Amino acid sequence: MDWLPLLLSMKLALICTVILLAVAAPLAGLLAYSRFRGKSFLEALFNLPMALPPTVMGFYLLIFLGPRGAIGSLWEQWTGAPLVFSFLGIVIASAVYSLPFALMPMKTAFQKIDRRLLESAYILGLTPVSAFVRVVLPNSINGIATSAVLVFVHSMGAFGVLLMVGGSIPGETRVASIAIYEAVQSLDYGEAGRMSLILLAISYAFMLVMNRLSRN
Secondary structure, three states, X not given: OOOHHHHHHHHHHHHHHHHHHHXXXXXXXXXXXXXXXXXXXXXXXXXXXXXXXXXXXXXXXXXXXXXXXXXXXXXXXXXXOOOOOOHHHHHHHHHHHHHHHXXXXXXXXXXXXXXXXXXXXXXXOOOHHHHHHHHHOHHHHHHHHHHHHHHHHHHHHOOHHHHHHXXXXXXXXXXXXXXXXXXXXXXXXXXXXXXXXXXXXXXXXXXXXXXXXXXX
């Protein structure tokens, strides 16, 4: 069995998880504790990838990340390399597509924290940022861990978005989900079955972890 697509999927999922934990934490804090005009529209925008078909999301990402897109053209001028059909391109696509799965559990966990803890932190002289780092985050470990699990599993199984943005370049963008699709297309059900079984086991293990975190 070709292990390279599986290893590439794990690498992609791990990088996306780290990126989204760093990005989603302040965004979830903003949505959980701030009140401002247009907040509902902003939250709907962040959660939009969860409602859009993967091909629609992939199409718009292909436009923005392509050589004529706002982001893709700047990247190509800066580095001389295209952003689409590259590993960095599928990292960006996967991160955008998985953002709601990092954002929602964190926001829920932040909202469950007793406001008296934050009030006490402010009385003791902590700034809002310090209170967020020293009070909110340590008391939201389960929510943060749930976000990490969901993002990792979702990134491991992403298909349509990655296929449109990255194609199927061996060792670069040919992740496990794409390799399974191609194996089925070529009637190699044995290869597809073995790879699918490994992804099933990984996903099931992570779901068990998430259920344990939810109970706690």
